[in-house]
Amino acid sequence: MSLKIAKTVYLDASSALRWILQTPGTTAGFGEWELAGSSVLFEVECYRTLERLLNERQMTPEQYADAAAQFQDLWDSMEKIPVKEDVIALAKQRFVAPIKTLDALHAVSAHFWSRALGKEVMMISHDKKLNLIAQSLGLKTLESK
Numbered sequence: 001m002s003l004k005i006a007k008t009v010y011l012d013a014s015s016a017l018r019w020i021l022q023t024p025g026t027t028a029g030f031g032e033w034e035l036a037g038s039s040v041l042f043e044v045e046c047y048r049t050l051e052r053l054l055n056e057r058q059m060t061p062e063q064y065a066d067a068a069a070q071f072q073d074l075w076d077s078m079e080k081i082p083v084k085e086d087v088i089a090l091a092k093q094r095f096v097a098p099i100k101t102l103d104a105l106h107a108v109s110a111h112f113w114s115r116a117l118g119k120e121v122m123m124i125s126h127d128k129k130l131n132l133i134a135q136s137l138g139l140k141t142l143e144s145k
Contacts, residue, residue, distance in 0.1 A: 006122035006142070007034040010110035011078070012103075013045040014126040020046075020070050021053075027124055027142065037079035037121075039087075039109040041102060046071050081109045096136045103130040111137040 017023075019030045050071065054064040083105060090111070091104040099107070107123070107130060114121035123134040123141045131141040 006124075006140070008114075008117065008119060008121045009033045009036045009124050010106070010113060010121050010139070011036055011038045011042065012106050012123070012125040012127065012130060013042055013049065015124040016042070016046055016071065016074060017049055018126065020067050020074070025126060027126075030124075035079065036074075036077065037081050037113055039081050039083060039106055041083065041105060042078075043075055043080075045102065046075075079113075081113050083109065087112060095133050097129055097132055099129050099133050103127060103133065106130060107133040107137055107139075110134060110139055114139060 015027050015030070018026045047068070050059075050064060050067050053059045054061065059067065087105060087108050091101075091108045095104065095107075106125075110121055110123050111134075121139060123131060123139045125131055125134070125141065134141050
């Protein structure tokens with residue numbers, strides 16, 4: 001499925017950071033949607049990763065500033081999905097495969113956001129387990145190429 005077909009997408013940090021850092025495997029058509037959203041945790045994840053890359057000297061202060069500005073522009077354009085009790089309650093349940101805490105919160109956030117919007121939301125992630133869990137919750141995914 002082409003990203004151009006997806007009108008509403010849920011982004012996880014892996015997809016956004018690959019695009020911002022221009023690393024191999026960036027999702028084709030990134031940014032070509034009508035509406036994007038993510039959990040409020042997304043902001044923390046992305047800034048923590050950028051800060052870690054700076055501290056580990058994997059990017060210069062100038063590269064960090066550019067990446068942080070690009071991230072902020074992206075984040076400003078997105079819907080912010082709060083982590084509420086219903087998200088936490090479902091994220092604590094068993095899934096079809098083991099999954100990390102943040103990934104469970106993202107999958108469930110996307111699920112509830114899709115229901116609240118009353119339309120299909122595509123999960124954009126490079127994490128195979130997150131994509132599997134998202135699919136089990138009825139979401140479409142775009143697998144990393």
